[in-house]
Amino acid sequence: MSPTSYLLGVAAAVITFVVVVELLRRRRLRERHAVWWLLAALLALIAGLFPDLLIWATSVVGVVLPTNLVFFVSIAVLFLVCIQHSAELTDLESETRVLAERTALLELRLSGLESAQATKDSEG
Numbered sequence: 001m002s003p004t005s006y007l008l009g010v011a012a013a014v015i016t017f018v019v020v021v022e023l024l025r026r027r028r029l030r031e032r033h034a035v036w037w038l039l040a041a042l043l044a045l046i047a048g049l050f051p052d053l054l055i056w057a058t059s060v061v062g063v064v065l066p067t068n069l070v071f072f073v074s075i076a077v078l079f080l081v082c083i084q085h086s087a088e089l090t091d092l093e094s095e096t097r098v099l100a101e102r103t104a105l106l107e108l109r110l111s112g113l114e115s116a117q118a119t120k121d122s123e124g
Helices: 003-025 031-049 051-061 066-123
Strands: none
Touching: 003 031, 031 051, 031 066, 051 066
């Protein structure tokens, strides 16, 4: 890989890191979501600053091209992000269902009380 591509990787990692920190600071991103993005930025920064480390890692893992290892790790991180979001979505769906059931029960109770009050008012 050319030095320009390593510099591009370093710049992208630094920009990602700055964006994630800014989103955390503005409370637009929660810490548990930021972990994976900070991990990805850190790995990209390490690969850009120490390209020989990436080449060494490809030889250890048995991958032919360093870019293939980068793509694999990137896909793995995105896969973990998807799993985390799916788990949180499941929790939110369950919580929404419980809240809808509670609301329906409260509305039923309220209509029962209103009809009992209307009956009491018409009698008296």
